[in-house]
Amino acid sequence: MSTTEPLLHELLYCSVLAQNQMPTVVGQIVAQARRHNTERGITGLLVFDGIHFCQHIEGPREAVLALLERLRQDPRHTGLRVVYEGSRTERRYRRFDLGFAQSDADDDMAGIQALEGSAALERFLALKPGFDIHG
Ligand SMILES: Cc1cc2nc3c(=O)[nH]c(=O)nc-3n(C[C@H](O)[C@H](O)[C@H](O)COP(=O)(O)O)c2cc1C
Numbered sequence: 001m002s003t004t005e006p007l008l009h010e011l012l013y014c015s016v017l018a019q020n021q022m023p024t025v026v027g028q029i030v031a032q033a034r035r036h037n038t039e040r041g042i043t044g045l046l047v048f049d050g051i052h053f054c055q056h057i058e059g060p061r062e063a064v065l066a067l068l069e070r071l072r073q074d075p076r077h078t079g080l081r082v083v084y085e086g087s088r089t090e091r092r093y094r095r096f097d098l099g100f101a102q103s104d105a106d107d108d109m110a111g112i113q114a115l116e117g118s119a120a121l122e123r124f125l126a127l128k129p130g131f132d133i134h135g
Pocket of ligand 1: 029032033034036037046053055057067070071072074076077098
């Protein structure tokens with residue numbers, strides 16, 4: 001990916017797996033998301049703890065906002081709340097169309113969901129080195 005890209009948009013949101021969904025649906029979500037994201041210049045990281053999702057996405061602004069609209073309409077999760085949104089000049093995730101990590105800590109993702117703005121993003125980024133990321 002080029003380093004002279006136009007301004008990037010990034011967002012971090014949290015949501016909860018819908019009650020009628022098996023946790024195994026997450027594998028399908030990730031496979032589908034990777035195909036889409038590669039085509040649209042989106043990179044990011046999805047973390048799932050068995051109940052909560054937190055997903056950090058970055059890419060061209062229009063592509064990120066279009067993805068957010070699709071995410072809001074996806075019945076596989078509920079309670080989507082954007083906890084951080086901002087602009088960046090450089091990607092944080094160069095390696096991933098969508099990295100995926102399972103969090104075993106009961107409260108980490110719920111804790112991010114309870115935060116707001118930069119505090120939420122900083123907490124997520126601080127946890128990142130501890131994730132076993134598949135990408
Ligand atoms: C937790 C979660 C994360 C998702 N992440 C992505 C993603 O990174 N990229 C993506 O294209 N779709 C993602 N999806 C799926 C979208 O909500 C949507 O189903 C998908 O983009 C396909 O839309 P379309 O086939 O209607 O274009 C995610 C869904 C869930 C529930």
